[in-house]
Amino acid sequence: MILWRNLQADQILYVGLQKLHNYQEKFLKDMGVAFQVQTDEFVSDDDVKRFMQRFDHILVHFDIDVLDERFFHSTYFANSELVGDGVGGGKMTVEKLTKVLKCITENSDVVGFTIAEYLPFDEYRLHKMFSEISLFTE
Secondary structure: OOOOOOOOHHHOOOOOOOOOOHHHHHHHHHHOOOOOOOOOOOOOHHHHHHHHOOOOOEEEEEEHHHEOOOOOOOOHHHOOOOOOOOOOOOOEOHHHHHHHHHHHHHOOOEEEEEEEOOOOHHHHHHHHHHOOOHHHHO
16 A cells, blocks of 8 residues: 655656756745756666665656657647747657656656646647548548
């Protein structure tokens, strides 16, 4: 049985975190969350393993925006029609993400996995296009 309790600041590890706005950085610091902006180099597998050794169970929250929009297009930053708030998109490739997730799942007991910010703009455009073609609507 897993007993849930309040999540503590030292129980959070960001992998792939990019440049933050001042108010975001202030919030994380005020909450006591240790973080490292990873523009040039991501958190190492050893760092991830060291972090996970402290816990019996791991919850992974995967924000699609960690991925580089040049290589994965279903992110907010890949839509040129949207303005955003000035923060840049992710720098991680799908291959790097696969390596990180394999490291996590092969070295811990993952009890939950969430995905956020999956924005399938291309799929929506295809759906819209097909909806105007009688072959697909009749």
